[in-house]
Amino acid sequence: xxxxxxxxxxxxxxxxxxxxxxxxxxxxxxxxxxxxxxxxxxxxxxxxxxxxxxxxxxxxxxxxxxxxxxxxxxxxxxxxxxxxxxxxxxxxxxxxxxxxxxxxxxxxxxxxxxxxxxxxxxxxxxxxxxxxxxxxxxxxxxxxxxxxxxxxxxxxxxxxxxxxxxxxxxxxxxxxxxxxxxxxxxxxxxxxxxxxxxxxxxxxxxxxxxxxxxxxxxxxxxxxxxxxxxxxxxxxxxxxxxxxxxxxxx
Numbered sequence: 001x002x003x004x005x006x007x008x009x010x011x012x013x014x015x016x017x018x019x020x021x022x023x024x025x026x027x028x029x030x031x032x033x034x035x036x037x038x039x040x041x042x043x044x045x046x047x048x049x050x051x052x053x054x055x056x057x058x059x060x061x062x063x064x065x066x067x068x069x070x071x072x073x074x075x076x077x078x079x080x081x082x083x084x085x086x087x088x089x090x091x092x093x094x095x096x097x098x099x100x101x102x103x104x105x106x107x108x109x110x111x112x113x114x115x116x117x118x119x120x121x122x123x124x125x126x127x128x129x130x131x132x133x134x135x136x137x138x139x140x141x142x143x144x145x146x147x148x149x150x151x152x153x154x155x156x157x158x159x160x161x162x163x164x165x166x167x168x169x170x171x172x173x174x175x176x177x178x179x180x181x182x183x184x185x186x187x188x189x190x191x192x193x194x195x196x197x198x199x200x201x202x203x204x205x206x207x208x209x210x211x212x213x214x215x216x217x218x219x220x221x222x223x224x225x226x227x228x229x230x231x232x233x234x235x236x237x238x239x240x241x242x243x244x245x246x247x248x249x250x
Contacts, residue, residue, distance in 0.1 A: 024239050027092045032232055034085030037078070045075025048125060049221070051151050051212040055205045061147045062140040069133040076126040083123065090114040093231065096238045097171050099246075100179050106171035113164030121157035125150035155211040155220075156201045165191040180234050187227050194220035 042049040047068050056064075065072070090111060097107035128150030132143050165188050172185040198216045200209035208215040 021239060021242060021244060024092065024095065024242070027088055027095075028235055028239055030085060031089045031092060031235065034082060034089060035228065035232075037082055037085070041075040041079050045071045046079070046126075046129065047071065048129070048151065048154060051155060051217060052147075053212060054148075054151070054210050058140045058144045061144045064147070065129075065132045065143055066136065069136070072129050072133050076130050079122070079126050083118070086118050086122065087115070092235055093168070096179050096235065096242075097168070099177060099238075099242070100171055100175035101177045102171045102174045106167040109167035110164045110171070113160050113162075113167065117157055117160030117164065120153045121161065122154070125154040128153070151211050152202060155217055156198055158195045158198060162192045162195040165189070165195070179238050184230055184234060187223075187230055190223050191227050194223050 039049075047064075052064055094107045094111045097110060098104055100107075128146040132138065132146040132150075169185040169188040169192075172180045172182060172188070197209075198220055201211040201213075201216050204210045204213070204216070207213055211217060
């Protein structure tokens with residue numbers, strides 16, 4: 001005899017089934033792993049955190065690339081391999097933003113801003129420094145150009161991230177599903193402030209507004225560290241609170 005399943009009254013046969021959370025947890029744990037490797041690369045290997053000084057001579061810039069050529073090549077070579085981790089980190093934020101009551105517009109704005117920002121804010125400095133260390137006999141004037149291009153791009157990538165942070169903050173404030181706490185939106189606003197405060201790096205070669213200055217760089221780095229720690233913590237909480245039977249995000 002053939003078994004006939006009795007349809008459940010009130011159930012939508014076309015409704016998507018719950019996907020579980022194993023994939024969400026997998027993506028979540030990639031986030032702290034990626035940022036740990038990111039910190040090791042930028043602090044210990046590539047020597048751009050803290051950034052080297054902008055008020056140096058062409059010969060000093062050439063000496064910088066000669067002295068740190070090996071670690072720059074190892075560090076930024078590794079970054080090229082793992083940079084997709086940034087996309088994964090942004091992806092899980094967007095996933096939980098799509099679970100908010102605010103709809104999808106802000107989630108896509110966040111995703112677009114972060115995706116565009118990764119190019120000047122991360123990849124360009126890596127490519128510039130790798131090119132600078134590729135040939136030891138390169139003209140010192142060209143090395144200075146690559147040095148300035150990489151570091152101005154890295155510290156001075158402003159608008160892309162400011163838009164992403166704005167979308168994230170607005171989504172949190174208007175969300176009624178309480179995916180993230182409201183105060184995280186105000187921490188995110190400080191991220192926008194630090195982006196604005198970094199504008200003078202394009203004209204300042206020394207002082208607090210230079211690319212290695214206390215305001216343009218260090219204040220932004222401290223605020224970003226606090227913000228990122230909060231985001232990772234609340235991504236974990238949001239994943240824990242997500243119902244196992246919740247339908248996949250459309």
